Amino acid sequence: xxxxxxxxxxxxxxxxxxxxxxxxxxxxxxxxxxxxxxxxxxxxxxxxxxxxxxxxxxxxxxxxxxxxxxxxxxxxxxxxxxxxxxxxxxxxxxxxxxxxxxxxxxxxxxxxxxxxxxxxxxxxxxxxxxxxxxxxxxxxxxxxx
Amino acid sequence: xxxxxxxxxxxxxxxxxxxxxxxxxxxxxxxxxxxxxxxxxxxxxxxxxxxxxxxxxxxxxxxxxxxxxxxxxxxxxxxxxxxxxxxxxxxxxxxxxxxxxxxxxxxxxxxxxxxxxxxxxxxxxxxxxxxxxxxxxxxxxxxxxxxxxxxxxxxxxxxxxxxxxxxxxxxxxxxxxxxxxxxxxxxxxxxxxxxxxxxxxxxxxxxxxxxxxxxxxxxxxxxxxxxxxxxxxxxxxxxxxxxxxxxxxxxxxxxxxxxxxxxxxxxxxxxxxxxxxxxxxxxxxxxxxxxxxxxxxxxxxxxxxxxxxxxxxxxxxxxxxxxxxxxxxxxxxxxxxxxxxxxxxxxxxxxxxxxxxxxxxxxxxxxxxxxxxxxxxxxxxxxxxxxxxxxxxxxxxxxxxxxxxxxxxxxxxxxxxxxxxxxxxxxxxxxxxxxxxxxxxxxxxxxxxxxxxxxxxxxxxxxxxxxxxxxxxxxxxxxxxxxxxxxxxxxxxxxxxxxxxxxxxxxxxxxxxxxxxxxxxxxxxxxxxxxxxxxxxxxxxxxxxxxxxxxxxxxxxxxxxxxxxxxxxxxxxxxxxxxxxxxxxxxxxxxxxxxxxxxxxxxxxxxxxxxxxxxxxxxxxxxxxxxxxxxxxxxxxxxxx
Numbered sequence: 204x205x206x207x208x209x210x211x212x213x214x215x216x217x218x219x220x221x222x223x224x225x226x227x228x229x230x231x232x233x234x235x236x237x238x239x240x241x242x243x244x245x246x247x248x249x250x251x252x253x254x255x256x257x258x259x260x261x262x263x264x265x266x267x268x269x270x271x272x273x274x275x276x277x278x279x280x281x282x283x284x285x286x287x288x289x290x291x292x293x294x295x296x297x298x299x300x301x302x303x304x305x306x307x308x309x310x311x312x313x314x315x316x317x318x319x320x321x322x323x324x325x326x327x328x329x330x331x332x333x334x335x336x337x338x339x340x341x342x343x344x345x346x347x348x
Numbered sequence: 349x350x351x352x353x354x355x356x357x358x359x360x361x362x363x364x365x366x367x368x369x370x371x372x373x374x375x376x377x378x379x380x381x382x383x384x385x386x387x388x389x390x391x392x393x394x395x396x397x398x399x400x401x402x403x404x405x406x407x408x409x410x411x412x413x414x415x416x417x418x419x420x421x422x423x424x425x426x427x428x429x430x431x432x433x434x435x436x437x438x439x440x441x442x443x444x445x446x447x448x449x450x451x452x453x454x455x456x457x458x459x460x461x462x463x464x465x466x467x468x469x470x471x472x473x474x475x476x477x478x479x480x481x482x483x484x485x486x487x488x489x490x491x492x493x494x495x496x497x498x499x500x501x502x503x504x505x506x507x508x509x510x511x512x513x514x515x516x517x518x519x520x521x522x523x524x525x526x527x528x529x530x531x532x533x534x535x536x537x538x539x540x541x542x543x544x545x546x547x548x549x550x551x552x553x554x555x556x557x558x559x560x561x562x563x564x565x566x567x568x569x570x571x572x573x574x575x576x577x578x579x580x581x582x583x584x585x586x587x588x589x590x591x592x593x594x595x596x597x598x599x600x601x602x603x604x605x606x607x608x609x610x611x612x613x614x615x616x617x618x619x620x621x622x623x624x625x626x627x628x629x630x631x632x633x634x635x636x637x638x639x640x641x642x643x644x645x646x647x648x649x650x651x652x653x654x655x656x657x658x659x660x661x662x663x664x665x666x667x668x669x670x671x672x673x674x675x676x677x678x679x680x681x682x683x684x685x686x687x688x689x690x691x692x693x694x695x696x697x698x699x700x701x702x703x704x705x706x707x708x709x710x711x712x713x714x715x716x717x718x719x720x721x722x723x724x725x726x727x728x729x730x731x732x733x734x735x736x737x738x739x740x741x742x743x744x745x746x747x748x749x750x751x752x753x754x755x756x757x758x759x760x761x762x763x764x765x766x767x768x769x770x771x772x773x774x775x776x777x778x779x780x781x782x783x784x785x786x787x788x789x790x791x792x793x794x795x796x797x798x799x800x801x802x803x804x805x806x807x808x809x810x811x812x813x814x815x816x817x818x819x820x821x822x823x824x825x826x827x828x829x830x831x832x833x834x835x836x837x838x839x840x841x842x843x844x845x846x847x848x849x850x851x852x853x854x855x856x857x858x859x860x861x862x863x864x865x866x867x868x869x870x871x872x873x874x875x876x877x878x879x880x881x882x883x884x885x886x887x888x889x890x891x892x893x894x895x896x897x898x899x900x901x902x903x904x905x906x907x908x909x910x911x912x913x914x915x916x917x918x919x920x921x922x923x924x925x926x927x928x929x930x931x932x933x934x935x936x937x938x939x940x941x942x943x944x945x946x947x948x949x950x951x952x953x954x955x956x957x958x959x960x961x962x963x964x965x966x967x968x969x970x971x972x973x974x975x976x977x978x979x980x981x982x983x984x985x986x987x988x989x
Contacts, residue, residue: 253720253721285836286720286787286836287720290720290764290766290809293808293814317847317849320803323805323806324785324788324790324803324806325806325808326785326816327808327814328916329808329814329910329916330808330814332914
């Protein structure tokens, strides 16, 4: 885990949140080779709440501006996400829909009950597809694609 | 004239030093006063002033007597200029060490008469007192102060001072009021006063009688006891002293008015003798006291003004608060209602809202929500959401429909704010609570006889430009049941970074008895957590006893093509514990209905043991209000803008 300022390159760390682009990761590379250049695999950690929602928004926008259309966001390491941050993700979905052909898949492991519960309550399942692992998310992309 | 001017200068400097003192600390004050008065008072004044404490340290008795010699200096100076020169030389050995006083007999002899004259019985016995002509005039100025001086002399004189002072000490001890160290301090005080008086006398010399007056006048109240014998002694020693006495008697204190410093402790009666050096300090302290008094007056006025402003602001805040967290009836439509609100600790206050009101005669509507973000725009959004929902619920819309409609009406891509809301309607006729949630945590129930209501497939908040109001739960509240609506500020309150959580909140609610109080709930939550960075709002409903309630539990989910495409519908049906075959059949029906109407309502009736599903057309009120929307598949949420 390293502290870098630009999220488009390696990662992003602010407040209680960290957001990492998993380009160098095998899964990330595979994803881009296998599913196309518009696939981006991101992983977040810490707490995604009101205080970092603006940064989360900018960071996601940066990726979308760079050409990302099918975004996979792994929240398995996130300890808490509030409705504001989910609102940001909804905004991302809206933007991807506007651009056409985009989607946002949130990955959250079965163990992370708290985040799963929060997503449950937030009622975004019709907008944001929730998957339990990165592999499932990627294979779902294949099915969708 | 010149000394007089210098006296004025001294007063002026003392006054100016007081002004300085008013600004500086009182501690610096004394030093400042001495420093400033020293140069202007002439050479004769500061010198004795300094010598007194010096001698006092070595031998108190001599210390007291030596300054009294010096006191006489001005008056001597007035009458015999040549004596003036000799006197400083007297005090110098005196200051240096006590033995030297007796050693330098020739010079001391000038001072000795003063001591002896002052003591009633001794003056005759001391030959030097009678023999010294130069000391005569000085005796007139001196006597009263010498009495206490000799009093302190008595223990020390044997060891230190000359024979003259030794003899005087014996008599002095009988006449003096105090003979201990305390008297030594007292002796210093009068001496100082005498100094000032003596100086004044010296300056005012040209009219000789006036000089005597001034010298004697100030001292009179102090040394009157010693005066009488002293007068006799003085007359023995010199006729001049007698003249001084008479003038003093005829014209008492004329000098007072021109010397404000001296008048302190005389005209203004003070309980203790006040030495001169302390007067500037007293005045400075007075000025400081006045200054502080004025300041506190101004502060008090300012505090009153601020208090008034605060009251005004609080009224405004109260008005705004009432728009979000109104006073609700404690009993309405067969429900006992308890509500509470607690603003966040930090600057994040504002955003939670609730409302409880009667709809028709036997129904009660409940709204509890939380607007994202903070500040006055969030407050705006909260009030707008509350009143919009209130209006919809009062027209008779069921909670799900009200949320769905509000979600469309209040969706504004321009605003960042959104609201999570739980809306409910309680019907007192059948004891059923129908509630729907838009991105808001569902209520906590205790005492239900049915299954735990499902939180699955919740609807998104109001304001996200996506359809909401898709889920609804109907559950019967039997007597003894408790339903608690709350904002996420409660479950997100932290202790040591750990969120309180829904389970713990439920436990706390359980401990509050059959009729939980919402305010107590918030207090307990706050007590168990260290940080509460968000508002807290809670609304607890308890059905009134005596109602026969049929156990009912219904879960509803409105689906569209997208929802059917995802796994959520299936998961919902699975959570309802429908048999697999029933799930497949329900989904198939739903697809057909969606194909025909654009949406379908999946309704599952649950009992503790079983469940049965049915697929309906989207509910009538929703259809009527939003028919056009439902004709369009929800696959184009952006089209809603």
